[in-house]
Amino acid sequence: MFFTKEKLWRRLDEVALYRYDKKCPITIFQSAEDKDGAISARPENVVYDDELKVGANWAGRDRYLWLKATVKFPALKENTRLIGYFDFGNTGDGHNSGFESLLFVDGKPFQGVDQNHREVLFPDSFAGTTAELTFRLWSGLEGGGIPTIQTHQLKEAFIGYLQLSIDDLYFTSKAALKTVDELEENNPSHAKLLQAINRAFLAIDWSIPGSPTNIASMETANQLLQTGVKEIPKNFPVKVAAVGHTHIDVAWLWRLKHTREKAARSFSTVLHLMEDYPEYLFLQSQPQLYAYIKEDYPEIYEKIKAKIKDGAWEADGGMWLEADCNIPSGESLVRQMLYGQKFLREEFGKPSSFLWLPDVFGYSWALPQILRKSGIKTFMTTKISWNQYNRMPHDTFQWRGIDGTEILTHFITAPEKNSHISTYNGKMTARELAGLWTKYQDKEINQELLLAYGYGDGGGGVNREMLEMRRRYDTMPGIPEVKPKSATDYFNDLHETIENTDQYVHTWNGELYFEYHRGTYTSQAFTKKMNRKIELGLRDSEWLSVLANLQQGTTYPTKKLADIWQILLRNQFHDIIPGSSIKEVYDDALIEYTEAMTENTALIAEQLTNLTTAADETITLWNSSTWSRAPGRC
Numbered sequence: 001m002f003f004t005k006e007k008l009w010r011r012l013d014e015v016a017l018y019r020y021d022k023k024c025p026i027t028i029f030q031s032a033e034d035k036d037g038a039i040s041a042r043p044e045n046v047v048y049d050d051e052l053k054v055g056a057n058w059a060g061r062d063r064y065l066w067l068k069a070t071v072k073f074p075a076l077k078e079n080t081r082l083i084g085y086f087d088f089g090n091t092g093d094g095h096n097s098g099f100e101s102l103l104f105v106d107g108k109p110f111q112g113v114d115q116n117h118r119e120v121l122f123p124d125s126f127a128g129t130t131a132e133l134t135f136r137l138w139s140g141l142e143g144g145g146i147p148t149i150q151t152h153q154l155k156e157a158f159i160g161y162l163q164l165s166i167d168d169l170y171f172t173s174k175a176a177l178k179t180v181d182e183l184e185e186n187n188p189s190h191a192k193l194l195q196a197i198n199r200a201f202l203a204i205d206w207s208i209p210g211s212p213t214n215i216a217s218m219e220t221a222n223q224l225l226q227t228g229v230k231e232i233p234k235n236f237p238v239k240v241a242a243v244g245h246t247h248i249d250v251a252w253l254w255r256l257k258h259t260r261e262k263a264a265r266s267f268s269t270v271l272h273l274m275e276d277y278p279e280y281l282f283l284q285s286q287p288q289l290y291a292y293i294k295e296d297y298p299e300i301y302e303k304i305k306a307k308i309k310d311g312a313w314e315a316d317g318g319m320w321l322e323a324d325c326n327i328p329s330g331e332s333l334v335r336q337m338l339y340g341q342k343f344l345r346e347e348f349g350k351p352s353s354f355l356w357l358p359d360v361f362g363y364s365w366a367l368p369q370i371l372r373k374s375g376i377k378t379f380m381t382t383k384i385s386w387n388q389y390n391r392m393p394h395d396t397f398q399w400r401g402i403d404g405t406e407i408l409t410h411f412i413t414a415p416e417k418n419s420h421i422s423t424y425n426g427k428m429t430a431r432e433l434a435g436l437w438t439k440y441q442d443k444e445i446n447q448e449l450l451l452a453y454g455y456g457d458g459g460g461g462v463n464r465e466m467l468e469m470r471r472r473y474d475t476m477p478g479i480p481e482v483k484p485k486s487a488t489d490y491f492n493d494l495h496e497t498i499e500n501t502d503q504y505v506h507t508w509n510g511e512l513y514f515e516y517h518r519g520t521y522t523s524q525a526f527t528k529k530m531n532r533k534i535e536l537g538l539r540d541s542e543w544l545s546v547l548a549n550l551q552q553g554t555t556y557p558t559k560k561l562a563d564i565w566q567i568l569l570r571n572q573f574h575d576i577i578p579g580s581s582i583k584e585v586y587d588d589a590l591i592e593y594t595e596a597m598t599e600n601t602a603l604i605a606e607q608l609t610n611l612t613t614a615a616d617e618t619i620t621l622w623n624s625s626t627w628s629r630a631p632g633r634c
């Protein structure tokens, strides 16, 4: 059809404008500087001594700012939802730079608000009530490079109605048009889908945009479109399991203290969206982040625990955090698993059955054995698709370790836009859904693929649009159906598929070497040196502590050793120890490593004192190795 698609995209932009009825604009906020930028600051004692008008710019680098407005929600209205819309600044791609904020309603964390999460749905019970909205804005950093002031604009803020029929028309049309873009012109679904959208849009009366006639005609158009799409058979026997996700680098282009706030914002958003989208399933894989939230925002942590119990929130992944797998010792990899699994079991009642390392720069050949002995039966990554020269020949295969242990391994194959790489930060697009299957190299053994969707690497996560689009893509012809599914269920089903296939399942026997980011072996040498020194020091402090316990009956310093180990494990994060983070991260690492080294050295000295009786003109030598050392050679 002649320019039909182009015409429909233009019309869709116009439809988008009428989704909101901007009933109560907010024109001014009370404001207060948050000079301390303290972790988990609360709104209750903030003294507001200034104001910021909507339309004004605000700027800073690593600046925190409080904004407050008291709002009255309008009465309930049929076929609408109460919604807030807040456009306060620019957030960099992947939340790697720029603006983020946490919205508190009547003093309680409610949802993260940023460029990708401007909408906030409010429950019907808010209708007719008054509430205090407080935002803790963060200007953000520059996302690497030269420190730069971040300038943002307080562009728009309102409370109003979301018009559900128009919203439905908008998302269904968008999903249909995006699907058309992925289908070949010779595919009959291409023409049928385009016809269905065109017929619906021809029913819209545009003579007076925004008029009751125009709005009513959009509702008619929506009914036509829904019927039209239903009549086209799906005809695509491939499934996609959609795992809600947000990749949060524990430190990278921001510091640990920023990550703690990122986690609070991202997790609040997940919890809030789960109220309106009960099918939404979310995975968070790093116990370190749960430990931070437990300390900083116990009220969010309790809600997370409730959602884990319900099965909507999946706390899995395996390691204490998503650690580098090249530089840490074998013992450190074991401890990543030990501390990670222990936390999951103690806090949530169940260890993980899979290792989730979407973004780690290469995988040691020792891992299959360590993983299987840690209760892990499946390994997942995406990063290996970034390889510079050689693509791994399979996406679902058995990975064989040094000792012959095998572990089922699966790579996510969702294509990153305009790139050969696959992404763990899916945006729930037709291109990803179609591309997952196109790129997949083991079509004969498995027809269900995995998609991790949600903004990252700096958190953010899934937004309302992704959840709405998922519902619609599930019914679109010519692309895989896409259903929410936990990663645990996906991997369990994959095991069953692999066990029952009559097709040959390939084996990779060796390291999963990553052909990229090679400078990570040499960058920031100091962190690597401290990591190794503390790894070796911990061996001595643990050995001596056991010996002191056995020989002298002293109490084994479990807590102290765990604290030192956790500092070491934290700094093995896949952007800290490889050397890929900003300078401030290494300033923090220096402080942490110094603390760990000091504590461990003191512990060694304490245990040597426990084990040794001082005598005049006598020195005691200790040999912690497993072989004899001749005099003069120790």
Ligand SMILES: [Zn+2]
Residues within 6 Å of the ligand: 247, 248, 249, 359, 457, 574, 575
């Ligand atoms: Zn990462």
